[in-house]
Amino acid sequence: MKRAFFVTGTDTDAGKTVIAAGLLAAARRRGLSTAAGKPVASGCTRTPHGLRNTDALALQRECRPELAYEMINPVALEPAIAPHIAAREVGIELTVSALAAPMRTLLARQADLTLIEGAGGWRVPLNEHESLCELPHALALPVVLVVGVRLGAISHARLTLEAIERDGLRVAGWVANVIEGDTARLAENLDTLKHWLGLDRDHAMGRAPCLGVVPRLADPEPERVADYLDIDELMDWA
Template identity: 55%
Template sequence: MTAYFVTGTDTDAGKTLVASGLLALARRRDLTTLGLKPVASGCDNTPRGLRNIDALTLQAQSEPATAYTTINPYAYAPAVAPHLAARRAGKIPTLDALIEHVAEPLAEKRDLTLIEGAGGWRVPLNDTEDLAGLAVRLDLPVILVVGLKLGCLNHARLSAEAIRTDGLPLVGWVGNLIDPGLSFDAACYRDNLATLERTLDAPCLGIVPRLVADTPAARAAAAADYLALPGDA
């Protein structure tokens, strides 16, 4: 196993669901795990400080247990693009700072480490850098989460093209069913999957249906049933 960067075709494509599901699957195999969310907006004020539900979900699937500040060093309250939230907070991250922060957890070399981005591949980190630069600087293989909805073919193909243009391997993609108008029996749905399989030129690591589990831990466990780890195929 190694470290991977998890990105999505858009905001709410299901990055955290898929990342937590992959971590849960690794834990079933008695592997050590770590999920990092270096930058997160849309955080809640708690007695322990700002906390992000996605980062907490990844923390819950990290074994051995890991401090929240290691998982999510840059937490912002406004639910807006990270660079805008950072500007409002006056705490603007840089790639150099992120790389310094993740160096120690990456050095632990757990069996599976996932670094989850924010939004899609080209989301800005600050006025001059994109968050994708973290994956590029660390030379991480990428897992792409495709939110299965109308328009996903264009989003997925452009994302895959951008990842490869930046010089990184796309080691797999996961489809996450987020459009309630699509079903596993719909001919259009099947045609979309066939097109993704043909054009993304990377292994499909699973298709996650709409889940009824009502807690992050239960959703991670349920998602794990539909996923494969990179290298399984």
Template identity: 55%
Template sequence: MPTYFVTGTDTDAGKTLVSSALLALARRRGLSTLGLKPVASGSTDTREGLRNADALALQAQSTPDTDYELINPFAFEPAIAPHLAARRANMSLRLDDLEDHTRPMLALERDFTLIEGAGGWRVPLNNHEDLAGLAVRLELPVILVVGLELGCINHARLTAEAITGDGLTLAGWVGNSLDGGFAHDASADDNRLLDDNLTTLARCIHAPCLGMIPRLATQNPAAMAEQAADWLELPDAD
């Protein structure tokens, strides 16, 4: 069962969009899917409890249907770093607890599973552990989402180096357009600059490019996932 950990160059790089789109693409191919968000900040208090928009987007692309609590066991209301959000809730986040929850989920044996991180690769869980440790413990290949904006080359190179430095395989990367070109109304100069950035990223990141997502007109999460899927390819399970 191919399982990947999805991280980003920064907060709001587009991890959820890419994860949802890859899951949507897998569903198109008749595969069973599962998207997990072990830790999520920035959740809304509902009748059912705290609900996070990113986790809900992953739940919508998980087939067969999966209960929310299984997808997102640790949800916090403030949109701040997970370890700070947990502290405000008088809770602690530990890798042992995340691993205890996640390993049984992987035993569900879906055809294609993604575990989405929070923030960037080195986001802390507590004073001694970070969320990247979950990918390390589970020995998962990693998909890197690069938010295409000023500074992304440096962020992407540092993140790729950190992933491989932790002994994991970088299975591929995806460019997600946040600023400037790769849109219908972008100027020629914007698009040339974007092309130059992409060429540099392809040279510096020693992993396959799984696609480039343009700025999308819709804001509906399910529609965005379907549109973005048209620009992506699934990573090679080998």
């Protein structure tokens, strides 16, 4: 069964790419085909092959069969700032429809697992009228939420989950990515996240299962991250 999801985070640096690459690696372990998209990325570096983004390159390495960089990251922006500001500075207009078109081409490849990663948090603007959170709605994708576990994570996670569901989208699962390993009462914080994010909510959206808890790793390579993730909930998603 083919599965596709939009990956978002509670904030910038929550670890979206680390977790997305880990999920793709876990799928490849099963012999599944994988594909990934990073529709817009700022903070790109000039190379002989054009602008390249480290997150998009990390996703590219986990795609089987291999995909051209431009298919994964169609809009690459050099300034390391919010995408809508970076785009304006270089004379590019970001719109939901412009980003959706190449992502539909990617989805049409029908990989066993396709992940499309957002930028920053859920409410990142694209222009004066649209936000990136409208892209998964346009593509009819359920969402995987990456919670960057550090001080303040509980409120950020609950607010993000509520915003996703208020936008009419379902959360297929969430991952606790421990950003600050010395977080006070880490176990208690994780228990609280599991309680509040896993509740059966009154508005018929169902529960959001935890797909894994990834500890702070000195070397968060996808194969190591995959050891802490369970993709059964994603591959069985209906």
